[in-house]
Amino acid sequence: MQLYNKLSAKEREALLEEAGEDRLTLSFYQYAKIGNPELFRNHLFIAWDQMEVLGRIYVAHEGINAQLSVPAKNFGNFKEFLDGIYFLENVRLNIAIEHDIKSFLKLKVKVRDKILADGLNDATFDVTNKGVHVDAKAFNELLDDPNTILVDMRNHYESEIGHFKGAMTPDVDTFRDSLDIIEKDIQDHKEDKNLVMYCTGGIRCEKASAYYKHKGFKKVYQLEGGIIEYARQVQNLKLENKFLGKNFVFDHRRGERISEDVVSNCHQCGKPCDTHVNCANEACHLLFIQCEECAEKMSSCCSAECQDIAALPYEEQKALRKGKGNSNKIFKKGRSEVLKYKN
Numbered sequence: 330m331q332l333y334n335k336l337s338a339k340e341r342e343a344l345l346e347e348a349g350e351d352r353l354t355l356s357f358y359q360y361a362k363i364g365n366p367e368l369f370r371n372h373l374f375i376a377w378d379q380m381e382v383l384g385r386i387y388v389a390h391e392g393i394n395a396q397l398s399v400p401a402k403n404f405g406n407f408k409e410f411l412d413g414i415y416f417l418e419n420v421r422l423n424i425a426i427e428h429d430i431k432s433f434l435k436l437k438v439k440v441r442d443k444i445l446a447d448g449l450n451d452a453t454f455d456v457t458n459k460g461v462h463v464d465a466k467a468f469n470e471l472l473d474d475p476n477t478i479l480v481d482m483r484n485h486y487e488s489e490i491g492h493f494k495g496a497m498t499p500d501v502d503t504f505r506d507s508l509d510i511i512e513k514d515i516q517d518h519k520e521d522k523n524l525v526m527y528c529t530g531g532i533r534c535e536k537a538s539a540y541y542k543h544k545g546f547k548k549v550y551q552l553e554g555g556i557i558e559y560a561r562q563v564q565n566l567k568l569e570n571k572f573l574g575k576n577f578v579f580d581h582r583r584g585e586r587i588s589e590d591v592v593s594n595c596h597q598c599g600k601p602c603d604t605h606v607n608c609a610n611e612a613c614h615l616l617f618i619q620c621e622e623c624a625e626k627m628s629s630c631c632s633a634e635c636q637d638i639a640a641l642p643y644e645e646q647k648a649l650r651k652g653k654g655n656s657n658k659i660f661k662k663g664r665s666e667v668l669k670y671k672n
């Protein structure tokens with residue numbers, strides 16, 4: 330019995346090209362109590378390997394988070410297999426609009442402590458006791474209700490370029506911080522107000538809604554499938570779009586435009602702009618908002634210092650980097666001292 334990959338990514342790519350078959354790229358997640366993640370992991374690997382499923386899957390005591398590529402011809406079997414697992418029966422599958430047959434080249438099923446890094450101590454509350462899922466239409470109706478408090482569960486650099494009208498957008502770097510800040514701000518409304526939340530694809534709200542219910546909030550709602558699914562439904566069903574600007578995404582595109590509004594500013598000159606870039610100095614790599622004119626003037630760097638370094642020959646840059654850590658990649662994101670324009 331084979332429990333791990335035997336083919337290299339290269340061999341897999343060649344095989345996929347040869348076969349030329351249609352594949353679906355999809356994702357799903359589910360919070361559930363999994364007693365033995367290792368056993369569950371092996372069960373998934375054996376079944377999915379036989380169906381030629383590829384992808385990256387995390388399994389933990391708290392649930393599963395999966396990004397997959399499934400051969401179109403095996404989709405029926407795959408769906409049947411999921412429906413045979415009680416907590417995955419009819420789980421919502423997010424199927425990508427653009428299909429890339431090479432979106433994944435291996436099947437990796439990993440056991441992790443958490444399926445979402447949240448900084449919370451699991452034992453304190455039940456993640457399966459979550460808020461009411463609402464679709465785009467119901468979400469819009471809730472937003473029209475004066476008794477609604479709308480909160481954005483994402484980090485500051487995500488909500489900066491786009492958010493729902495009237496949402497609380499906590500100025501935080503981590504999910505853990507936003508939970509506390511929001512709770513403090515709305516603690517007087519545990520019973521009377523609708524607490525409505527949203528995030529990119531829904532997974533953060535699964536955890537956050539359960540957390541707030543645990544903290545005593547009575548009317549907790551979450552946008553099912555997040556901004557991604559909202560945008561899809563708004564377009565397909567011709568609903569009113571209440572999202573302003575861009576949805577920050579964690580792939581090479583960095584943002585997906587949802588409305589024509591530009592809600593943020595260039596971090597260097599302050600003019601309206603919502604284009605995220607990484608500083609061209611590899612050692613810095615700061616993620617910030619930069620307009621085209623500033624990009625030209627600054628050679629795509631965040632500061633004159635980085636501009637000098639980026640202009641050096643590559644070997645010299647490498648020598649300068651040696652032994653230095655890089656905190657910008659994770660934390661500063663638009664808050665760096667070198668950015669002159671600040672909100």
Ligand SMILES: [Zn+2]
Pocket residue numbers: 595596597598599600619620621622623624
């Ligand atoms: Zn600018």
Ligand SMILES: [Zn+2]
Pocket residue numbers: 608609610613614615630631632635
């Ligand atoms: Zn820089």
